[in-house]
Amino acid sequence: MALLVSDAINAAVDFDQQLDTLEVALQVDLTESERQIETLEKQQNQLSQLQLARFHTLSSIKHLYLGEFEQALFTLDKALLFKPDNELMTQISMYKITANIGQNNYQQAFQLLEESLARIDSYDDSKIKVNAYIRLMNVYMELDAFEEMLTTATEILSLNKGENKKNECYAKLYLPVANLKLENFELSASQFKEAELYCNKHNFPLIVAMAIKGQSHVLFETGQYQASLSGYLDSLERYQAFKFHIEIHDSHAYLSEVYFHLGDYDQALTYAKLVEQLPNEPMNLKGKKRTFHVQSVIASKQGKFKEAYQYQVQAHAIGVQLLDEKKVKENAYQMVKFDSAEKTRELNKLVQDHEMIAKQRSILNNEKSASFMFSTVLAGTVALLALLLYTAWNQRNQFRK
Secondary structure: OHHHHHHHHHHHOOHHHHHHHHHHHHHHOHHHHHHHHHHHHOOHHHOOHHHHHHHHHHHHHHHHHOOOHHHHHHHHHHHHOOOOOHHHHHHHHHHHHHHHHHOOOHHHHHHHHHHHHHHHHOOOOHHHHHHHHHHHHHHHHHOOOHHHHHHHHHHHHHHHOOOOHHHHHHHHHHHHHHHHHOOOHHHHHHHHHHHHHHHHHOOOHHHHHHHHHHHHHHHHHOOOHHHHHHHHHHHHHHHHHHOOHHHHHHHHHHHHHHHHHOOOHHHHHHHHHHHHOOOOOHHHHHHHHHHHHHHHHHHHHOOOHHHHHHHHHHHHHHHHHHHHHHHHHHHHHHHHHHHHHHHHHHHHHHHHHHHHHHHHHHHHHHHHHHHHHHHHHHHHHHHHHHHHHHHHHHHHHHHHO
16 A cells, blocks of 8 residues: 555656756756755656656756866766667767866867767757757857857757747857857847846846856956946856856956956955965866966066066966967867768768779679670571571472472
8 A cells, every 4th residue: 555655656746847947947046956956866766767867967067067077977978878869868968078178178079079960960850959059059169169159059049939948048148159259249249138138038047147247248358347347246146146166266267357457456366366276177277367467467566576477477387288278179179070081081982982883783784785685686697597598498499399
């Protein structure tokens, strides 16, 4: 009886709904999402194979937010064990690309990207394509492929047509990000504002924070430091609610430089120290370079030339490291392109060899056919001559008689 009651309770639990709720929580409240992940972990034995694959995929997002890339890859590999469908498989691949980029494993990231692109192109369902392109845009941003990012965002808006609000929101955000990186500042500013209004209307607060920060980036890049300050502070507060460490640290770095340009050196150093104490992990390097440079200039202005020199040396060292990583990234990309071209060349050669063999067979068949026809004609000619000879011989005998 107790077993029957237990089964009835399990049957009443809608785990798909719980996973949907978790996916939403990951976009609005990281603390709440952690609580939901803990709850679902205790119920894993009641989930189907596909639900388990989705659960581990969603769990990996938390690790990506926290910059725990190795743990994210481990969780995504677990998701692959439960036979995910095409759509989920694409999501897993994209998240694995992001995690590999976070670890500077560019060769692996590009190989996964190539496989994912081939998989996306084979889909007939536009909804699956849109979901795949959303993940792809994030990868393009990590790889500084902003032209491709702009094209993909435009394609998503064309395919989605406002049907899926979340995907529409993401596309509306990534579009101005690409334009910002391509220095289309005026267009980018208006698109960031449009993304903020749309995503706020449809309750995607994390993307709203990104859109607000994006508007501040435009102002920062155009030298409007005072105007950019409020947006950086606003978005920082929103990121802190999510415990979105990567964006929090990046915001601290930008605020340090903004306050420096505004002449508030105390505030600039306060934010710079927050970044300085971070570990030397790939995701922190750009922010640390920015703040080391700020601290170097401030120390120089204060007459602390030895301290200024030390900060400048650290900033330069990180700059060299970032440049080396960029070269590694480009080399990895070229290597994958070469491998792809080589595979294409080998495939083309196989196709050409196949076509040549087919032509040789065709020629051989034609020769056999011609030989058979010649033999047939020859045999007919011999038979005709034999008949004529017999007729002539018969007529001769009749004439002699």
